Amino acid sequence: MHLIISALLGTAGLFVGMLVCLEIGRRIGVRRLANDPTGATVGVGAVEGAVFGLLALLVAFTFSGAAARFDTRRQLIVEETNDIGTAYLRLDLLPSAAQPPLRERFRHYVTARLAVYRQLSDVAAATAALGRVAALQAEIWTQAIAGSREIDAHPDVAKLLLPALNTMFDITTTRTVALQTHPPMIIFAMLFVVALAGALLAGHGLAGSKRRNWFHMVGFALIITVAVYVILDLEFPRFGLVRIEAFDQALVDLLRSMQ
Numbered sequence: 220m221h222l223i224i225s226a227l228l229g230t231a232g233l234f235v236g237m238l239v240c241l242e243i244g245r246r247i248g249v250r251r252l253a254n255d256p257t258g259a260t261v262g263v264g265a266v267e268g269a270v271f272g273l274l275a276l277l278v279a280f281t282f283s284g285a286a287a288r289f290d291t292r293r294q295l296i297v298e299e300t301n302d303i304g305t306a307y308l309r310l311d312l313l314p315s316a317a318q319p320p321l322r323e324r325f326r327h328y329v330t331a332r333l334a335v336y337r338q339l340s341d342v343a344a345a346t347a348a349l350g351r352v353a354a355l356q357a358e359i360w361t362q363a364i365a366g367s368r369e370i371d372a373h374p375d376v377a378k379l380l381l382p383a384l385n386t387m388f389d390i391t392t393t394r395t396v397a398l399q400t401h402p403p404m405i406i407f408a409m410l411f412v413v414a415l416a417g418a419l420l421a422g423h424g425l426a427g428s429k430r431r432n433w434f435h436m437v438g439f440a441l442i443i444t445v446a447v448y449v450i451l452d453l454e455f456p457r458f459g460l461v462r463i464e465a466f467d468q469a470l471v472d473l474l475r476s477m478q
Contacts, residue, residue, distance in 0.1 A: 227448075230445075233444050237414060237415060237440035237443060237444065238436065240415050240418035241425070241440065243419060244419040244420060246426075248422065248423040248425070248426025248427075263420075270417050278450070281406060281407070281410060281450045282449070288397070288401075291397055292394075292398070295390065295394045295397055296467060299391070300470050302386050302390050303325070303329060303332075305383050306380065306384050307325050310380070312373035312379060312380055313363070313366040314372050317369060317372075321362050321363065324355055324358055324362065325477060327355055328356070328359065329470055330474065332352060333467060334348040335348040339398075349395075356388050360384060360388075363384055364381070402454075407451075410450075418443075421436075449461070
């Protein structure tokens with residue numbers, strides 16, 4: 220929840236800051252036009268083009284990166300579902316007596332994996348769920364090894380089941396790292412600074428009008444602010460308006476199939 224509040228406060232601050240910069244830029248422009256009507260705008264176009272070009276580049280870069288990471292996280296959910304499903308099916312290679320306890324552990328395991336991401340807003344609860352996942356991994360691995368050594372186990376159970384379990388466990392690390400992968404904060408800081416600089420120059424460009432053009436000023440600040448908020452939302456898809464929980468349904472359906 221604190222991430223939502225931080226994003227809202229940050230973008231609200233950016234919106235207000237851009238309005239302030241627009242007004243400051245306009246006043247500077249009005250003063251320059253009054254002192255030097257012919258030279259006040261000389262060379263301004265080149266500077267504005269450079270700053271707005273940099274702003275467009277930063278917005279495109281951060282948006283593209285956030286969208287790519289969002290897609291990666293969705294794909295990893297599907298990949299983990301497939302990995303768990305494959306390992307679950309290969310339990311059939313174990314002796315009949317060894318299968319029920321392992322299948323029960325698998326059901327608890329999927330429930331724990333879902334709990335990790337549903338409780339991300341509560342750090343303590345998410346950490347506890349991760350601990351439960353690690354404990355279940357150890358239990359599943361120990362029971363699978365013991366079952367594969369029994370006389371009536373399939374001859375290739377160790378070759379088929381254990382690698383599948385290893386892949387199922389490894390994807391948890393991959394998803395955790397993907398969850399924590401974001402651009403350096405300096406990129407977002409630079410985006411905010413360039414947006415404010417762009418507002419300052421835009422305000423300077425509006426100085427030719429005798430009255431403030433609130434439509435253009437508010438519209439410019441609002442559009443940039445919304446774009447930045449969407450980027451932040453994509454970076455943290457479990458906390459804002461952009462949600463990734465719908466893809467957790469794949470794990471929910473898998474859990475239901477295990478019943």
